[in-house]
Amino acid sequence: MESADNLVNFRAKQEQKRQEWRDAYVETGRVWTHENGEALHPDWIFRRFTHLVELSGLPPVRLHDLRHLAATLSLLAGNDIKVVQEKLGHSSRQITSDTYTSVLPEMMRAEAESVMAVVPRDVPSEVRTPLAIPEAAWRGDIAVFFAHGARQPGGAWAVGAQAQPESDLLGMITLAGRGQDDAANAAVKWIRDHCTANDLELVRVENFNDRYSEEQRSDFSLTRFTIARSEAPGLDGWALPTGLPPAASRTARRTPNGRRKAA
Template sequence: MNLADLWLRISAQIVEVAYRLYGEAPKADSVRTLNLSEESAEVLGQGRAKRAKAREEWSAAEAWVESDRFFTHENGEPLHPDWVSRRFKRLVELSGLPPVRLHDLRHISASLSLLQGNDIKVVQERLGHSSRQITSDTYTSVLPELARREAESMTSVIPRSVSYDVLRPLALPRKLFSDGMAVVYADATRNQDGVWTVS
């Protein structure tokens, strides 16, 4: 993890067997580098500083548990996935939000990213899906909204009629027309008040 350059790398996964945890290499598709927002990096930095302080305090009492984990209990002991899930569930209950599982946050994040207009390939790589098709199939409920937004964005760039004042009417000689059409070149300038003059 590099908080200064705003990235972290997923290169290991935790497997639970009979409530005991083991680290192992993830599937090849799951090894990836994720970009961090500045806010995320700031939160992780605060967590790192808090952990360093806890290590100092607990080490003085010879009670610090050394592990290679970033997220730990106050004494450095690794968090068990089951504890994290139960804690998350309790926090959701206390917040008054509708029931949501911890794993659902992954889907919410991907859906929001797609609705923000991010490319599905970028979302696929962040999720660690082996193909774009898997991401597309998983988030089909989001795609109609994306299609509607794309249609609206297309119409927004089409020029619309605007009100204008004719300062001097322009008459085009008949010889400029070919099959009822004429090519006209125009210059446009905008003054300090934002008014355009087209000539």
């Protein structure tokens, strides 16, 4: 599973930090820590989350709202309400049902597809041009770009990353996909792998396949990515508790190869 792979990769980085800090490393037994092993302070997590939301340009959202989002997506994915209830720690299924199930009929199919893009199926692809994000694409610590897929002659798909329609390609992959969902899933894996290899954070994935007409959906795919520069948590900027010693939408209009256009 991808989540397990991410944890394995993080553990490897944590072990590297443990070797670098040597005797100064703080063994807390926690998964998410500062680079010296010290536990993350809740205030640091809150401020970091708030900063990323501000950089994204999205409407304000509270850290606690992620709990509601996780519950809604879990129900949308078909998980039993009892499983969601236990995950949330509700005392009864009725509380969970009253809180969440009323919003599910209002969820549109496009929203469900956008969520599924975050957990892509394993679609084999080949990198034709490595992804390179120019400095001009960054706004502070945040970069936003699109992966535009188009079916090629013979049925294969080409997916190119672009900052804007008609702009130069930032990279390209090809795949033998069956449709736009496969193209979007391959794009997500491509960008996720790039982020892992370059110490970046994949902050948001938005599937825009519903922007195409029914006739175009068999030939085009569009996904928007928001990524952030990762920074190893530092020790500055938050105080230790008293008494503790200090620690040492637009649719792209051309294909990646520039030969075909959407109507």
